[in-house]
Amino acid sequence: MKNKEKQYVIPIFVPHLGCPNDCIFCNQKSISGQTKQVTKKDVEKIIIEYLDNFKDKDAYKEVAFFGGSFTAIDEKTQEELLEAAYQFIEEKKIDSIRISTRPDCINKEILKRLKKYKVKTIELGVQSSNDYILKRAGRGHTFSDVKKASKLIRWSGFTLGHQMMVGLPDSTKIDELNTAKDLIKLKPKMVRIYPVLVIKNTKLQKEYEEGIYEPNTLEQAIECCKELVYMFNEKKIDIIRIGLQNTDVITDSTKEESEVVAGPYHPAFGQLVEDSIWYDSIVNKIKKFNVKVKEVEIRVNPMNVNHVIGHKKENAQKLKDLYEVDIKVKADENIKLGKMELEVLKTFTDFKEEIAETK
Secondary structure, three states, X not given: OOEEEEEEEEEEEXXXXXXXXXXXXXXXXXXHOOOOOOOHXXXXXXXXXXXXXXXXXXXXXXXXXXXXXXXHOOHXXXXXXXXXXXXXXXXXXXXXXXXXXXXXXXXHHHHHHHHHOXXXXXXXXXXXXXXXXXXXXXXXXXXXXXXXXXHHHHHOOOEEEEEEEEOOOOOOHHHHHHHHXXXXXXXXXXXXXXXXXXXXXXXXXXXXXXXXXXXXXXXXXXXXXXXXXXXXXXXXXXXXXXXXXXXXXXXXXXXXXXXEEEOOOOOOHHHHHHHHHHHHHHHHHHHOOOOOEEEEEEEEOHHHHXXXXXXXXXXXXXXXXXXXXXXXXXXXXXXOOOOEEEEEEEEHHHHHHHHHHHO
């Protein structure tokens, strides 16, 4: 019996392989940290290396083809790459295959081929539901393509995933909230949210250097992504990633090896968003008390302790600076993930009385 609580992903990047467009923000070779195209032998080698290093042999294992536009690859190469992964399914060494692709590269024939090789999950690079913004970004498809592909994928029995971007050229926060609303209507099982970074050797770099494009600040990106998280969580849509994966080249723009020119980069961007959500929850709970609070104890699951304190203790410091509230955080395994219990330890009245007694 496979342990679905524990899942391993074997990532295989196919940078720009099959992609018919050159999006304004995209340099897949930089984003994936890979310049060499993969072959069938590469796929086999990567899978074997990962399997040898997995500790939990009973965990659920998935091969994921990322980057490029998988179903736009020529059919022969598609089949070779899928066959390489499929043989491990037949040998019961992996459990499923995931691909990512473009909305305009999905049809019944393509889906039939993917079924043959036991592909389970298809992620669509949507980016925006606004056709003007899609055209501005050079996507080469419309939101109508997204709707058509999403329905075909779900009706064919695949698990549907969507990827959207925050901070595209001419896109506003309202556009991004509307994109989330439009995606929710299409009922994806999961989403990824990527804030736009200005990457070297892209059209966006040229626009940035010419002053045409201004990227979001880190704070703007966090606030927007936080609202998107609330929206997707309310509809119980899994958010499987927020922000690009940190790599040797997707890193701080001040580093020589970085491919990032500008934009809301942070190595723990997803954590910052989640920390901000926890901060809001704590403030809301404190505000419900009818007294001015000086010190509180927050009990959470051990897995949530860092989110309460915040990255580099930012949440704790903000509470102290803005509300003059000190927090004590206690780990409690009996509290469910994502939940907290908050108790007032000291009010300002207590604090003043203590000071008076010491005089």
